[in-house]
Amino acid sequence: MKLKNLTSVVTGGASGIGKAICVHFAEEGAHVVILDRNGDQAENLAGRLRGEGHSAEAHACDVSDYAQVQSVYASLKQPVDIQVNNAGVSHIGNLEQTSGEDLDRVYRVNVKGVYNCSRAVIGQMVKRRKGVILNMASVASHTGIPERFAYSMSKGAVLTMTLSIAADYIDHNIRCNCIAPARVHTPFVDDYLSKNYPGKEQEMYDKLAATQPIGRMGEPEEVARLAGYLCSEEASFITGTSFPIDGGFLNIKK
Numbered sequence: 001m002k003l004k005n006l007t008s009v010v011t012g013g014a015s016g017i018g019k020a021i022c023v024h025f026a027e028e029g030a031h032v033v034i035l036d037r038n039g040d041q042a043e044n045l046a047g048r049l050r051g052e053g054h055s056a057e058a059h060a061c062d063v064s065d066y067a068q069v070q071s072v073y074a075s076l077k078q079p080v081d082i083q084v085n086n087a088g089v090s091h092i093g094n095l096e097q098t099s100g101e102d103l104d105r106v107y108r109v110n111v112k113g114v115y116n117c118s119r120a121v122i123g124q125m126v127k128r129r130k131g132v133i134l135n136m137a138s139v140a141s142h143t144g145i146p147e148r149f150a151y152s153m154s155k156g157a158v159l160t161m162t163l164s165i166a167a168d169y170i171d172h173n174i175r176c177n178c179i180a181p182a183r184v185h186t187p188f189v190d191d192y193l194s195k196n197y198p199g200k201e202q203e204m205y206d207k208l209a210a211t212q213p214i215g216r217m218g219e220p221e222e223v224a225r226l227a228g229y230l231c232s233e234e235a236s237f238i239t240g241t242s243f244p245i246d247g248g249f250l251n252i253k254k
């Protein structure tokens with residue numbers, strides 16, 4: 001029970017990596033607050049967790065909308081110990097294939113969403129001299145990946161926001177880190193395959209899996225366990241760092 005009695009907000013907690021984080025955190029004893037623009041899916045997960053004897057609540061919230069974010073945080077009964085900024089959207093395309101609208105859409109969720117939720121929560125963390133912020137970056141924060149212009153822009157910003165928050169709040173006993181996954185098998189990936197490669201999903205899945213030198217995609221639960229560690233007291237000396245979880249993607253050539 002690494003997170004016993006800690007209140008943790010997880011954005012984008014209704015699906016994929018965020019969902020696995022919610023489940024793992026609940027199993028580790030946290031009270032889990034699921035924020036997702038898909039309110040029904042978030043409520044289903046909260047209901048399932050409560051049914052299993054855990055503590056969870058769900059809120060429909062678009063993280064790109066500061067007014068919505070503020071009103072959700074104002075409604076929370078407990079102060080937030082752990083903020084996981086995980087909600088994110090993707091975009092495929094190089095510079096010429098990225099319209100201004102594409103760039104804005106990705107920015108609003110992946111960058112402004114992290115800002116909005118961190119801004120909403122930081123005041124109470126400073127007041128209590130206690131808190132952990134964990135952001136979901138990507139291997140795209142660290143290396144050039146073809147046809148990910150807008151996405152890479154946003155995940156580069158997630159990395160540098162992480163470093164900035166870590167620096168500014170280190171004396172307030174607030175830690176901030178990010179996780180940089182390579183491909184993880186979630187609906188994010190399945191949607192991408194069905195949209196872009198109809199009829200060739202399996203072939204493309206195998207191709208994407210092979211881009212990790214380890215020969216497969218990650219599982220959401222593997223990312224969730226890293227998140228659990230980084231948000232726990234076991235990681236009390238870790239701040240201002242990005243943790244790749246990537247099957248060798250960044251550092252191994254095969």
Ligand SMILES: NC(=O)c1ccc[n+]([C@@H]2O[C@H](COP(=O)([O-])OP(=O)(O)OC[C@H]3O[C@@H](n4cnc5c(N)ncnc54)[C@H](O)[C@@H]3O)[C@@H](O)[C@H]2O)c1
Pocket residue numbers: 011012013014015016017018035036037038061062063064086087088089109113136137138139180181182183184185186187188189
């Ligand atoms: N899956 C991967 O291969 C991979 C790799 C590296 C990084 N990531 C990052 O991990 C995070 C989670 O990805 P995933 O694969 O689990 O995706 P997913 O699509 O399965 O889940 C994302 C969740 O975020 C929610 N969401 C999207 N926009 C939102 C908004 N504006 N407000 C609130 N909720 C919103 C969605 O409703 C969904 O429940 C993202 O930030 C993504 O960029 C994913």
